[in-house]
Amino acid sequence: MEFHGAVENLSIDDRFTVANMGIEMGAKNAVFPVDSLTREYFDSIGVGMTGEPVWADEDARYERTFEYDLSALEPVVAAPHQVDNVHPVSAYAGTPVQQCLIGTCTNGRYADLKIAADILRGKKISRRCGS
Numbered sequence: 001m002e003f004h005g006a007v008e009n010l011s012i013d014d015r016f017t018v019a020n021m022g023i024e025m026g027a028k029n030a031v032f033p034v035d036s037l038t039r040e041y042f043d044s045i046g047v048g049m050t051g052e053p054v055w056a057d058e059d060a061r062y063e064r065t066f067e068y069d070l071s072a073l074e075p076v077v078a079a080p081h082q083v084d085n086v087h088p089v090s091a092y093a094g095t096p097v098q099q100c101l102i103g104t105c106t107n108g109r110y111a112d113l114k115i116a117a118d119i120l121r122g123k124k125i126s127r128r129c130g131s
Helices: 012-024 036-044 110-120
Strands: 076-078 086-088
Touching (some): 012 036
Antiparallel strands (some): 076 086
16 A cells, blocks of 8 residues: 655654554555655664665556545544444544543554643543542
């Protein structure tokens, strides 16, 4: 599975998440083109890139092509008790949360945990939840 389009707008963490989701849905691999952000990332972790990245030929033919406008997609939330039990996040607007899982094998990087921490900062556990 190859991802194309305005990928320069996706952070490395975003690309990791999307590529991991490709594997979760059954792809053998899921890749983004190498760009300056990719090279910067490899440099930052001490892995120098030599040579040119391997990529599909310009005239490659694909079995199927799908096009999505990511800005038009609504985020989803997984509900109990299966990871594929997903619903638009708007379906749960206003629902009190007793428990949640933050961070998974697909999307549990520092940036994700920081976003959650920023959202939860200053919040308290309800007394109704017990101890």
